[in-house]
Amino acid sequence: MVEINPIGYVRSVHSNVPNHWSISDLEADLVIEPEYTGGLASIQPGDRIVVIFEFHKSPPFTGDKLTQKPPHRDHKKGVFSICSPKRPNPLGLSVLEVLKVDGNVVTVSGIDMLDGTPILDIKPHITGRD
Amino acid sequence: MVEINPIGYVRSVHSNVPNHWSISDLEADLVIEPEYTGGLASIQPGDRIVVIFEFHKSPPFTGDKLTQKPPHRDHKKGVFSICSPKRPNPLGLSVLEVLKVDGNVVTVSGIDMLDGTPILDIKPHITGRD
Numbered sequence: 001m002v003e004i005n006p007i008g009y010v011r012s013v014h015s016n017v018p019n020h021w022s023i024s025d026l027e028a029d030l031v032i033e034p035e036y037t038g039g040l041a042s043i044q045p046g047d048r049i050v051v052i053f054e055f056h057k058s059p060p061f062t063g064d065k066l067t068q069k070p071p072h073r074d075h076k077k078g079v080f081s082i083c084s085p086k087r088p089n090p091l092g093l094s095v096l097e098v099l100k101v102d103g104n105v106v107t108v109s110g111i112d113m114l115d116g117t118p119i120l121d122i123k124p125h126i127t128g129r130d
Numbered sequence: 131m132v133e134i135n136p137i138g139y140v141r142s143v144h145s146n147v148p149n150h151w152s153i154s155d156l157e158a159d160l161v162i163e164p165e166y167t168g169g170l171a172s173i174q175p176g177d178r179i180v181v182i183f184e185f186h187k188s189p190p191f192t193g194d195k196l197t198q199k200p201p202h203r204d205h206k207k208g209v210f211s212i213c214s215p216k217r218p219n220p221l222g223l224s225v226l227e228v229l230k231v232d233g234n235v236v237t238v239s240g241i242d243m244l245d246g247t248p249i250l251d252i253k254p255h256i257t258g259r260d
Contacts, residue, residue, distance in 0.1 A: 003131055005218075022258055036210075038208065039196045039218070067168060080173060083253060089134045091182055124213065
C-alpha cells in the first residue's frame with residue numbers, strides 16, 4: 001500500500017464544474033501547504049501543469065464499475081479507458097493553465113475539481129518527443 | 131491521508147531505463163491484477179495511455195529537495211516543475227503506447243519505469259480540447 005499525503009487543496013467558488021478539464025474555462029486556486037511553497041519555484045503564468053488529485057467524494061470501488069458508460073457515449077468502456085471518478089484508486093488528473101502564482105497559491109484555469117479536492121502532486125505538462 | 135493499493139506491476143527485462151518516457155523506445159509488460167482485467171476492455175494496440183505509478187525506490191522526501199537541478203540543466207528548478215522521482219508524494223506519470231493486450235497483460239513501448247514498479251492507475255491520454 002502507498003500512503004499519500006495531500007500537498008494542498010483546491011479552493012473554488014464553483015459548485016458546478018464540467019466533468020473534464022478539456023471543456024472547462026473555470027478558474028480556481030490551488031492552495032499549497034506552506035512547507036512546499038519552495039517547490040512552486042519556476043512555475044509561471046502561461047504554463048500548463050498536470051495536477052494529480054484525489055476523487056475524495058467517490059464511493060469505494062466495486063467490481064460492477066469495471067466497465068461504465070461515459071456521459072455522451074452509447075456503450076460501456078473499461079474503466080482504464082475513461083476518466084470516471086469511480087475507479088480502483090481514486091486518482092484524478094487534470095491539465096490546467098497557470099494564471100498567477102502568489103506565494104503558496106497558484107491560480108489556474110480549466111478546473112474540473114470540486115472545492116476542497118486534495119491535491120497530491122503537480123508536474124510539468126510534457127506533450128511528447130517534440 | 132489517501133491509501134492507494136497498486137492495480138498491478140511493471141514486468142521488465144531492462145535494468146537501465148531512460149529517465150523519461152518521451153525518450154524511451156523500451157518495451158515492457160504492465161501486469162494487472164486479475165480482478166481488474168475487465169477494466170482493460172477498450173484498450174487497443176496503438177492507443178496511448180497515461181500510467182500513474184509509484185516511485186517505489188525513492189527515499190522519503192526532505193525539504194532540501196524542494197528545488198533540484200535536472201539532468202542536462204544548469205540551474206535548479208522547483209520540484210513541481212520537473213519530473214524528478216524525489217518528490218513530496220512518490221507519484222510518477224508516463225505516457226505509453228500500447229502494443230498488445232493479452233488478458234491482464236498490456237505490452238507497452240516507452241518504458242521509463244523499473245521492473246516491479248507498482249502501477250496505481252491507467253487513464254486514456256487526452257491531449258486537449260481538440
